[in-house]
Every structure is written in structure tokens, then in C-alpha cells.
Amino acid sequence: MSWFGLGRKSSSKEPVLPENAPAGETPPEAGQAPKAAPPSDRDMLRERVESSGLPTEIMETARAECERLFHADPSSPEYAIGFNYLEFILSLPWTTTTKDDLDIGRAEVLLNARHYGLTRVKDRILEFLAVKNLRGTYTPHILLVDDELIARENLSIVFESDGYDVTAVGNGLEAVEAMEKQPADIVVSDLKMGGMDGLELLGVLRKRWPDTKVIMLTGYATVKTAVAAMQQGADQYLGKPVNLTKLRGHVQDLLEESRRAQHLHGPVLCFTGPPGTGKTSIGRAIAEAMGREFFRLSLAGLRDEAELRGHRRTYVGAMPGRILQGLQKAGSRNPVIMLDEMDKIVQDFQGDATAVLLELLDPEQNAAFVDHYLGLPFDLSGALFICTANMVERLPAPLRDRLEVIEFSSYTRNEKYEIASRYLVPEQLQQHGLDEKVVNVAPEAIRAIITEYTREAGLRGLRKQLASLCRKLARQVLSDGGSSVANGNVDAAMARSLLGPAPFASNTARDAARVGLSTSLVWTENGGEIIFVEAARMQGNKQLLLTGSLGEVLRESAQTGLSYIRSHAGDYGISPDFFETSDIHVHIPAGAVSKEGPSAGVSITLALLSLLTGRPARQDVASTGELSLLGEVLPVGGVREKLMAAQQAGIGVVILPRGCESVLATIEDEVLRELDVRLVSDMREAAEIALMPSA
Numbered sequence: 001m002s003w004f005g006l007g008r009k010s011s012s013k014e015p016v017l018p019e020n021a022p023a024g025e026t027p028p029e030a031g032q033a034p035k036a037a038p039p040s041d042r043d044m045l046r047e048r049v050e051s052s053g054l055p056t057e058i059m060e061t062a063r064a065e066c067e068r069l070f071h072a073d074p075s076s077p078e079y080a081i082g083f084n085y086l087e088f089i090l091s092l093p094w095t096t097t098t099k100d101d102l103d104i105g106r107a108e109v110l111l112n113a114r115h116y117g118l119t120r121v122k123d124r125i126l127e128f129l130a131v132k133n134l135r136g137t138y139t140p141h142i143l144l145v146d147d148e149l150i151a152r153e154n155l156s157i158v159f160e161s162d163g164y165d166v167t168a169v170g171n172g173l174e175a176v177e178a179m180e181k182q183p184a185d186i187v188v189s190d191l192k193m194g195g196m197d198g199l200e201l202l203g204v205l206r207k208r209w210p211d212t213k214v215i216m217l218t219g220y221a222t223v224k225t226a227v228a229a230m231q232q233g234a235d236q237y238l239g240k241p242v243n244l245t246k247l248r249g250h251v252q253d254l255l256e257e258s259r260r261a262q263h264l265h266g267p268v269l270c271f272t273g274p275p276g277t278g279k280t281s282i283g284r285a286i287a288e289a290m291g292r293e294f295f296r297l298s299l300a301g302l303r304d305e306a307e308l309r310g311h312r313r314t315y316v317g318a319m320p321g322r323i324l325q326g327l328q329k330a331g332s333r334n335p336v337i338m339l340d341e342m343d344k345i346v347q348d349f350q351g352d353a354t355a356v357l358l359e360l361l362d363p364e365q366n367a368a369f370v371d372h373y374l375g376l377p378f379d380l381s382g383a384l385f386i387c388t389a390n391m392v393e394r395l396p397a398p399l400r401d402r403l404e405v406i407e408f409s410s411y412t413r414n415e416k417y418e419i420a421s422r423y424l425v426p427e428q429l430q431q432h433g434l435d436e437k438v439v440n441v442a443p444e445a446i447r448a449i450i451t452e453y454t455r456e457a458g459l460r461g462l463r464k465q466l467a468s469l470c471r472k473l474a475r476q477v478l479s480d481g482g483s484s485v486a487n488g489n490v491d492a493a494m495a496r497s498l499l500g501p502a503p504f505a506s507n508t509a510r511d512a513a514r515v516g517l518s519t520s521l522v523w524t525e526n527g528g529e530i531i532f533v534e535a536a537r538m539q540g541n542k543q544l545l546l547t548g549s550l551g552e553v554l555r556e557s558a559q560t561g562l563s564y565i566r567s568h569a570g571d572y573g574i575s576p577d578f579f580e581t582s583d584i585h586v587h588i589p590a591g592a593v594s595k596e597g598p599s600a601g602v603s604i605t606l607a608l609l610s611l612l613t614g615r616p617a618r619q620d621v622a623s624t625g626e627l628s629l630l631g632e633v634l635p636v637g638g639v640r641e642k643l644m645a646a647q648q649a650g651i652g653v654v655i656l657p658r659g660c661e662s663v664l665a666t667i668e669d670e671v672l673r674e675l676d677v678r679l680v681s682d683m684r685e686a687a688e689i690a691l692m693p694s695a
Contacts, residue, residue, distance in 0.1 A: 275457020
């Protein structure tokens with residue numbers, strides 16, 4: 001025995017290092033499995049990519065980017081850019097969706113609990129959800145056409161197990177009869193059959209049912225037959241024996257394509273109306289009712305389309321667009337996306353972001369939305385887009401064509417009172433640390449704040465005034481222990497003393513009839529208003545003076561009214577040459593406020609007629625409408641808001657164009673209460689109502 005052998009034997013209890021073992025590493029004990037080396041960062045990244053469940057084409061890009069990172073220096077800028085890009089790909093919800101909860105009863109309860117009033121708006125939203133509910137519960141119908149019984153039975157079992165409604169027939173003639181009874185979404189047909197073969201059936205389907213998708217099957221697959229079938233309109237072509245995986249994949253793809261085509265004809269809701277009327281909160285309520293994620297994207301001041309579509313990765317500091325960033329935060333591929341303040345997008349020489357919106361709001365295009373940073377198509381067709389705008393007229397015409405506009409009208413005073421007493425007052429008391437059981441804001445105090453301290457169509461100003469009242473109450477409670485709040489009741493007088501002088505004094509109807517003074521109803525962004533039109537005559541040289549910061553349309557209305565009177569002077573007993581040695585001055589008070597629009601044409605003419613005939617104009621009568629040169633009274637918009645202004649100002653009689661009769665039928669009784677609405681077609685009818693006999 002050699003000394004070498006003895007030496008190894010005598011040290012048999014000592015650990016024996018395997019060949020090429022790293023220095024300092026201790027081998028496992030005898031009989032124990034070797035410990036696995038901890039996974040490296042590269043292995044973990046590769047595992048994340050492989051287990052992410054990305055779509056096939058996206059997975060290929062992610063793998064290529066992953067391999068590129070493995071060959072890059074971790075300290076190089078390219079490595080950081082590539083790593084961030086790969087992290088963004090993995091963080092997007094490529095396949096994650098939320099299941100819609102389309103219980104119409106629950107949605108109605110939720111909308112009524114969150115919002116008071118808005119009856120027509122809520123009805124339209126419930127109709128929208130009902131349509132989506134019916135579409136979601138629809139079972140696709142597949143028609144199988146094959147002369148082999150076994151093939152029909154086997155395919156029927158496969159598609160019925162997938163949840164489809166299946167009809168199976170033996171030839172083309174039977175297929176046409178089946179389509180006449182119940183048109184199918186997809187027809188899977190054999191090519192060679194007796195009676196009517198597959199190509200003949202395809203010709204009939206394309207002529208009578210062009211939207212039906214067709215998949216052709218044959219056991220004699222050749223390039224020539226495939227080309228012939230595709231030329232005649234087949235959507236897919238497969239040879240026999242059929243690969244069921246491919247066939248089922250084609251069926252799913254064609255059904256998804258059909259759904260996108262149906263959604264193309266569906267509406268994209270656009271909420272329009274004055275600020276503070278609940279457009280954004282209604283959108284949030286829709287998402288809650290459907291059980292979807294919600295994110296709001298404000299477009300106010302947006303001027304660069306890269307904000308929405310992102311920057312290319314070649315730029316330093318490149319980032320994805322706000323659309324994909326929102327989807328990343330939502331964690332779902334089908335959220336409710338609210339595009340807020342769409343009418344405030346800036347359009348100038350630097351670019352037009354509305355071009356991106358044209359793609360976003362078109363389901364035929366947004367199924368493959370490409371962000372510049374991502375560089376890969378992302379399917380946005382499952383997302384529900386809701387837009388808001390204060391003035392939808394400011395949107396480009398191609399964009400308006402994609403939208404179904406739902407108008408949010410001004411709140412009536414009674415609606416504001418109900419909303420304030422039910423929601424706003426309890427909310428503000430809680431936010432300011434006041435106990436609702438101790439501090440009670442009386443109904444008359446709420447009504448005083450609504451009428452004297454706010455002048456708006458929505459609720460934001462009312463919320464601010466209530467918050468101001470609660471702050472002052474909180475200070476009093478801390479300073480004197482609440483002794484100044486008698487019995488915890490805040491009445492109207494106390495509310496006025498705390499809030500100070502009322503900033504608004506609403507115009508009210510004048511008492512006595514006056515010559516040369518008429519009352520007009522106009523629409524503003526804050527709702528309806530009444531304005532007074534004054535007319536005066538003096539010696540001069542045929543000048544028409546217009547003051548009061550009038551816009552071009554109002555100036556033209558005054559000129560039209562004067563021309564109408566001059567051409568019909570004899571009808572009203574006015575001297576034909578009254579304008580030869582006179583100047584006419586028309587003034588609308590509040591000259592610091594710009595005024596524009598067609599609504600005051602009738603009122604200006606009434607003021608001029610009153611001046612020139614000497615007949616006093618009734619001050620309890622207000623009018624709205626545009627006037628043609630022939631004396632026809634033309635319809636105008638904003639009727640509901642104008643009637644609300646007349647009611648609040650104490651007007652008794654309202655003159656409306658007869659063309660507004662259909663709009664009048666949709667207005668609530670609450671708005672029409674105590675108003676005598678007269679519909680007129682020409683200026684003579686309006687003059688008979690508004691002008692009193694001359695003294």
C-alpha cells in the first residue's frame with residue numbers, strides 16, 4: 001500500500017471537495033442532496049417573463065428584450081432603459097379584465113342614492129347598461145354544414161361544450177333553410193357536398209347574410225381551392241383532418257371581430273353641460289354600477305399628443321402616454337376611462353391632440369392602439385370611454401360624430417335645496433368637525449344661501465358657501481362654546497350675518513309698464529338670466545347706436561329689428577320717415593359684461609316698437625327668440641334655463657317661438673309652474689302680447 005493511498009484513507013472522514021469546486025465551499029454531508037444555488041437576477045427576470053402569460057406576439061418581444069439585457073453591461077444607460085421598458089411591458093394588464101356586474105336594478109338604486117334629480121340622464125345611462133347587459137348574455141350561434149354525420153356530431157359536441165348554440169345540417173340547401181329560420185354568427189362548412197357544395201353556399205351567404213363569418217373545411221385541401229374559397233369571401237380555410245385547437249381559435253377570433261364591429265355602431269357617451277352639474281361623479285357611478293375600475297384623465301390645457309401617446313424610447317427621459325399609465329394603475333384591460341374637459345384641449349401650431357382621440361374612441365382602431373413608448377399594439381376595445389365637455393360645440397366635427405351627447409341641465413332651486421339638505425350640509429358639517437345632532441342648518445337658511453349667495457347652474461358655488469358657513473360656525477363653537485348658536489339652530493338671519501352681504505342680487509321683474517323697455521330671457525354658462533333692453537330716440541342723422549358690450553350677433557339682431565320696423569311701419573301706425581331725422585339708441589345694462597347670441601332679437605324689436613308707437617311694454621312679460629327680416633320668430637336654445645330664470649324673477653308671461661314647442665313638452669312641471677307660456681310665429685303676435693294700448 002502506497003503512502004498516497006494511506007494518506008487518503010486516513011483522511012476519509014474529512015470532506016472531499018469535488019473537482020472544480022470553488023475555494024472555501026464546503027460539500028454536503030454524505031447522504032444529503034446538494035443545495036441548489038440561489039437564482040440569479042437574470043434567472044428571476046426570465047422566469048417573470050415566461051410566467052407572465054403575455055400574448056404570443058408580446059411574449060416574443062419580451063423574450064428578445066430579456067436576452068438583450070443579458071448581454072448588456074448593467075452599469076450602462078442602455079441597460080436601465082431596456083430594464084424599465086421590460087418592467088412596463090410586464091406591468092400592463094394584457095389579459096386581465098373585470099367581470100361586468102350589469103344588474104340594472106342595482107345600478108338604478110346606486111344612481112338614485114348618489115345623485116338627486118338628473119332623471120333623463122339616469123334613464124339614458126340605464127338604457128345604455130341594459131343594452132350592454134343583453135349583449136353580454138347573448139350566446140353565439142354556430143351553423144355546422146357537413147355531409148358526414150360523424151364529423152357533424154363530433155364538432156357539435158366540441159362547440160356545445162364551449163358554450164355555443166349549435167345547429168348541424170347535411171348540405172348547403174339545408175344550411176340556407178336553417179339560416180332563414182335563425183341566422184348564425186359563424187358558419188363552419190365542408191367544401192365538397194351533394195345538392196349545394198360549400199362554394200355555392202358561400203356565394204348565397206355573402207349575398208344574403210354578408211355579416212356572417214364563414215370557415216371552410218375540406219379533405220382535398222389544395223392551394224387552388226383555398227384561393228378560390230378566400231376570393232369568394234371565406235374568412236378562414238382549414239384542411240381535414242381538422243385541428244380542433246386551430247378551429248376553436250379561429251371561431252373565437254371571428255366572434256371577437258364581430259363584437260368589435262357591433263361596438264363600432266354603439267355610442268360613446270359624452271356628458272355636456274355647465275360646470276358642477278355632476279358629470280364626473282355620474283361617470284364614477286357608472287363604473288361602480290358595472291363593477292369596473294375607473295380612472296379619470298383631464299384633458300384641459302393638453303396641447304401635445306405625446307401626452308396621450310407617449311414618447312419614443314430613443315429620447316432621453318421617454319415615458320409612456322397617460323392612457324397606458326392609467327391602465328397600468330387600474331390593473332384592468334376594460335376599465336371605465338373618463339376623458340374629462342375634452343373641449344379645453346389646446347389646438348395650435350404645435351399639434352392637435354384630438355387626432356389621438358379619434359383613434360381612441362373608434363373601436364375599429366383602438367383594438368390595436370400603439371403607444372410610441374411601448375411600440376406594440378394594445379387592445380383598448382374592451383374599455384368604456386366616457387367624455388365630458390362644457391361646450392360640445394367647441395369639439396371638432398369628426399370627433400362630435402363619434403359621440404352621443406347627453407345634456408346635463410341646470411339644477412332648479414328646489415333640486416339644489418334637496419341636494420343641499422340631503423348631501424351637502426351633512427357632508428360639510430362632518431368635514432368641519434360639527435355634530436349634526438347639535439348644529440342644525442334650517443331650511444330657510446339653505447334657501448337663502450341658494451338664492452342670495454350663488455348664481456350658477458351647478459353646485460360648486462353652493463358647496464363653497466356651505467363650507468364657509470361651517471368654518472365660521474366651527475370658530476364660534478370654539479370661541480364661545482356654541483352659545484351664539486341658539487339651540488343649535490342656524491336660521492336665515494344668522495346665515496346672512498355669518499356670510500356677510502349677499503354678492504348677487506337677482507334681476508326681478510319691474511312693476512309698472514314703461515315705454516322703450518322690454519325684458520329678455522338669455523342663456524349663459526351659469527344658466528338662464530333675464531336682461532332689460534332699453535331704447536331711446538333723439539334728433540340726429542339716421543344712426544343706430546348700440547351699447548352694452550354687445551357681440552356681433554346681437555348687433556345684427558338690432559339692425560334686423562330696426563329694418564323690420566322701417567319696412568312695416570304702416571302696420572304699426574308709425575310714420576314711414578321716422579328715421580330720417582332721428583338717431584336710435586339701444587342699450588343693454590351691465591355694460592362690463594360681454595353679451596352675445598341670437599336670443600334677444602324679439603326683445604330688442606319689442607323695445608323699439610314700444611318706443612316708436614308710444615305703447616308701454618308690460619314688465620311681467622319676457623321674451624326670447626330670433627327675428628327674421630320678414631318678421632318670423634325663429635327658435636333658439638336653452639329654453640329650460642330661460643324658463644327657470646323667468647320663474648325666479650317673478651315673470652308671469654313668457655313669449656317663446658312656436659318652433660320650441662317640442663322642447664317645451666319635455667320640460668318638467670316644476671319649471672313651468674306659475675308661468676303662462678305663449679307660443680308665437682311672427683312679430684305681430686309677440687307685439688300684441690307684450691305691448692299695452694297707447695294712452
